[in-house]
Amino acid sequence: MCGIIGYIGKRPAFPILLSGLKRLEYRGYDSFGFFVLDKKTPFLFKKKGKISKAEKKLSDLKINGNIGIAHTRWGTTGLITDENAHPHFDCQKNIFLVHNGIIENYKELKEKLKKEGHKFTSQTDTEVLCHLIEKYFKGNLEEATRKALREVRGTYGIAVMSKKDPQKIVAARLSSPIILGINNNEFLIASDPAAIITHTRQIINLDDNEIAVLKPDNFFILKEKTPEAIEWTQAQVEKGGYSHFMLKEIMEEPETIENAIRGRIIVEEGAVKLGGLDDVKDKLKKIKRLIIIACGTSYYAAMIGRYMLEEYAGIPTEVDFGSEFRYRKSIFDKNTAAIFLSQSGETADTLAALRETKKKGILTLGITNIVGSGQARETDAGVYTMSGPEIAVASTKTFIGQLAILALFTIFFGRQRDMSLITGKRIIKELKRLPDLARDILKKEKIIKELAEKYCQFSNFIYLGRKYNYPIALEGALKLKEISYLHAEGYSGGEMKHGPLALANKKFPFFVISPLDSVYEKMISNIEEVKVRKAPILAIATIEDKKIKDITDDVVYIPKTLEMLTPILSVLPLHLFAYYMAVLKGYDVDKPRNLAKSVTVE
Ligand code: AGP
Numbered sequence: 001m002c003g004i005i006g007y008i009g010k011r012p013a014f015p016i017l018l019s020g021l022k023r024l025e026y027r028g029y030d031s032f033g034f035f036v037l038d039k040k041t042p043f044l045f046k047k048k049g050k051i052s053k054a055e056k057k058l059s060d061l062k063i064n065g066n067i068g069i070a071h072t073r074w075g076t077t078g079l080i081t082d083e084n085a086h087p088h089f090d091c092q093k094n095i096f097l098v099h100n101g102i103i104e105n106y107k108e109l110k111e112k113l114k115k116e117g118h119k120f121t122s123q124t125d126t127e128v129l130c131h132l133i134e135k136y137f138k139g140n141l142e143e144a145t146r147k148a149l150r151e152v153r154g155t156y157g158i159a160v161m162s163k164k165d166p167q168k169i170v171a172a173r174l175s176s177p178i179i180l181g182i183n184n185n186e187f188l189i190a191s192d193p194a195a196i197i198t199h200t201r202q203i204i205n206l207d208d209n210e211i212a213v214l215k216p217d218n219f220f221i222l223k224e225k226t227p228e229a230i231e232w233t234q235a236q237v238e239k240g241g242y243s244h245f246m247l248k249e250i251m252e253e254p255e256t257i258e259n260a261i262r263g264r265i266i267v268e269e270g271a272v273k274l275g276g277l278d279d280v281k282d283k284l285k286k287i288k289r290l291i292i293i294a295c296g297t298s299y300y301a302a303m304i305g306r307y308m309l310e311e312y313a314g315i316p317t318e319v320d321f322g323s324e325f326r327y328r329k330s331i332f333d334k335n336t337a338a339i340f341l342s343q344s345g346e347t348a349d350t351l352a353a354l355r356e357t358k359k360k361g362i363l364t365l366g367i368t369n370i371v372g373s374g375q376a377r378e379t380d381a382g383v384y385t386m387s388g389p390e391i392a393v394a395s396t397k398t399f400i401g402q403l404a405i406l407a408l409f410t411i412f413f414g415r416q417r418d419m420s421l422i423t424g425k426r427i428i429k430e431l432k433r434l435p436d437l438a439r440d441i442l443k444k445e446k447i448i449k450e451l452a453e454k455y456c457q458f459s460n461f462i463y464l465g466r467k468y469n470y471p472i473a474l475e476g477a478l479k480l481k482e483i484s485y486l487h488a489e490g491y492s493g494g495e496m497k498h499g500p501l502a503l504a505n506k507k508f509p510f511f512v513i514s515p516l517d518s519v520y521e522k523m524i525s526n527i528e529e530v531k532v533r534k535a536p537i538l539a540i541a542t543i544e545d546k547k548i549k550d551i552t553d554d555v556v557y558i559p560k561t562l563e564m565l566t567p568i569l570s571v572l573p574l575h576l577f578a579y580y581m582a583v584l585k586g587y588d589v590d591k592p593r594n595l596a597k598s599v600t601v602e
Contacts (some may be wrong), residue, residue: 001600002086002100003027003072004178005195006159006169008214009186012251013597014043016188020059020195021070021390022051023237025092026245026391027100027598029591031085032072035096037166044096046085052590066216068192069189070161073097074596088127090134091119093143093308094163097133097599099126100191101155101176102601109151112309125154125199133160141165142213145172149211155348155600157206159189163282169214171206175374176600177346177599178206180219187214192391193230201230201326205372210419213335215536230371233596236388244589246392246483247505250575254438256397257568260404261385261431270424271415272408275468277382285416287337288318293353294341295599297395298402303471304342304448305310305406308564313413314422322349323602324354337363340382343390343398343596345373352379352602367405369398392590393597394482396575399475400438407431434569437559439570444556451538451554452580458509458536461488462500463574465513466523472513472567476574481591493519504533511577512552512571516542517563527551 003024007013013036023034030257032045044241047054051072071086078084086098103109106125109132113511114120118131132148133141141162149172150155157176159169171178177306181188181196181203188196189212193203204221206212212221241247244502264359277284290309292302299321306317326349338357341348345368347441354375357364366375366382369390376382385401407427415424461480465473474490481488491500493512510530514523528551530537537552542560549555556573558566 001027001117001598002191003195004098004100004157004159004189004191006069006171006214008067008169008216009122009183010216012064013066014061014063016199017068017070019198019547020190021072021325023194024072024190025051026071026393026591027074030073030075030530031078031082033087034068034070035087035161036063036065036068037161037163038063039291043162044224046082046087046088048080048082048085048461057124067167067169068163069096069161069214076102076413076601077125083122084124086126087125088130090130092134095130095133095137095160096162097126097130097158097160099129100157100600101174103128103152103156104154105152107533123158123550127228129156129158137162137164139165140210141168142170145170146211157191165295168216170211171214173206174208175348177266177373180204180206180212180214180370184290185217185453189214193232194391195381197230197232197234197237203230207377211395216414228541232389237391242598244392245578245584246394246396246589248388248543248577249392249397250572250579251442252388253572253575254435254442256387256401257404257431257438259388260401261408262386263371264408265428265431267425267428270411270428272411274383274408274412277381277412279366280363280365280381284337284413286292286335287315287363287484288335290315290339291339292317292319292339293322293332293350295322295347295349297399297475298341298343298473300475300478301399303400304468305339305341305409306469308406309413311408311564312419312427314417315413319575322347325353325359332360332362334362337365337369339365339367340375340379341367342375342404343369343395345370346598346600346602351375359480363465367402369401382563383577390475391593393592394479394578396593398497399571400568404431421465423461427564430565434561436573437561437569441558441569442576444573445576448556448576450579451556452577452584454554454582455509455538456534456584458507459486460503460508461486461489461511462503462508463490463511464493464496464514464523464526466492466493466519467561468517468567469513472571472574475571476511476513476578479578480581482595483578483587484586484587485593486581493523496526497529501529501533504530504535505535506536508538509538511529511538511574513540514548515558515566515570516545516560517566524551540573
């Protein structure tokens with residue numbers, strides 16, 4: 001995915017674009033670029049690499065002009081070069097365009113345009129849009145853009161400018177987010193609120209197939225839309241004294257639980273109130289089967305959701321990757337509901353799976369963090385995680401937010417069925433305690449940093465867990481791979497003897513998640529099997545567990561809670577461990593190589 005920002009108003013556009021782009025770098029950071037239109041000299045700058053490297057030089061430039069667009073790229077088509085950075089332009093250097101998404105039929109369009117005489121300067125799919133707009137341009141940019149987009153297959157969020165129709169920015173979207181920011185005498189466009197929150201909190205989410213035209217004193221889109229307020233604050237999109245967004249976001253995990261449950265629990269009734277499900281609550285009473293669809297870390301949250309829903313709500317629940325679900329023949333009856341789980345609400349595979357299920361006419365529910373995202377708009381009903389902006393590419397606090405919401409879903413579905421008042425109350429009571437328990441764990445930051453120092457000499461890790469903590473083993477391993485570039489695999493404890501045990505030796509540490517729960521004894525057997533093979537063992541264990549320290553090398557203790565809620569606590573040390581491993585290795589923790597915050601292309 002890529003980041004887009006545009007500005008039109010009375011102030012110099014460039015500093016606004018530069019600071020906005022820096023906030024968007026987490027969306028893509030292999031190259032970046034600007035186009036600013038000044039009456040005398042238009043300014044175009046495109047560069048491979050991160051903005052920070054060129055920032056000093058750019059800040060010193062005197063760039064006039066009150067209209068401009070900018071882009072930070074995470075390349076999908078074409079190598080990472082200056083030429084492939086956005087903005088792209090047409091043959092006459094009249095049309096300038098930034099794009100997030102993918103033009104699937106770009107090869108055939110490019111061939112056709114080349115035959116018509118167009119000359120291309122990049123290898124990207126995006127450039128065909130510039131030449132298509134050029135082809136239709138007769139002086140009116142929105143007209144030309146509209147005609148060009150009719151020929152395109154794929155996904156896009158775009159912002160376009162023209163030197164020959166200079167007083168406007170045209171924006172359009174299809175499955176890639178575009179928001180308009182409305183301030184007194186100025187307008188902004190962006191792919192993400194984080195880019196424009198300093199200037200305005202009044203935004204309009206552009207819908208698919210809509211085209212917006214922003215002028216210095218007004219704007220219009222096909223449909224009249226009323227601005228809605230963004231609840232995020234500026235402080236939330238800044239590091240606030242932390243060295244990385246990831247650390248800040250891990251430290252926000254306790255309040256993420258509070259934000260997810262606030263106003264949603266009715267303690268004395270052992271029940272929850274999820275406003276987003278009100279309209280479908282009668283239909284949900286009849287549901288006999290659930291399928292949860294997600295990708296990456298959200299998929300691991302979905303796996304934990306399955307354990308919760310089956311154990312406490314008694315509903316058979318299946319879990320699938322968006323990328324697998326969309327291509328398999330799934331069999332549903334009308335008593336099935338699908339839950340889509342996505343931090344961004346824009347993950348291409350999850351959205352495609354959502355569209356597949358909608359074709360089958362079954363009820364769709366969403367859990368996402370992003371208000372107005374594609375998923376939020378396309379599901380029949382849903383709940384926001386309310387985790388606030390997550391800037392680091394690696395998901396941490398939003399995973400916790402998803403688990404808290406899944407616990408609320410479990411109470412919701414359970415109380416509609418056979419869950420007793422006592423059980424409902426017990427889960428709610430524990431959920432309320434979790435933020436403080438999480439704070440206690442995060443106080444062990446120094447101990448976890450020391451463990452990272454001890455273990456950063458190793459290049460391979462196995463993470464083991466069972467039942468509720470099996471997905472936590474997967475999440476711990478993913479986080480280590482993602483930001484520390486170390487080989488790490490997550491396994492269910494029971495699967496260890498079916499292969500991975502062969503790897504155990506003194507150079508191959510095992511990270512075991514073994515709280516005092518229903519599978520504790522089984523985990524202890526796993527630990528003993530590893531120990532006799534001399535592999536170093538780190539454990540996440542419950543404070544009351546007195547014997548684990550005798551059979552492991554290092555232990556991080558967590559407080560006791562209900563088994564179904566343990567993952568919300570056991571994952572915290574794993575997030576911190578991955579963070580410190582990456583810091584010790586000197587990597588760019590918030591922007592790991594080859595990855596972007598959300599995967600909006602297949
Ligand atoms: C998490 O650390 C990853 N960056 C990634 O696996 C992510 O969870 C996945 O791409 C799904 O994203 P989503 O929640 O926005 O759909």
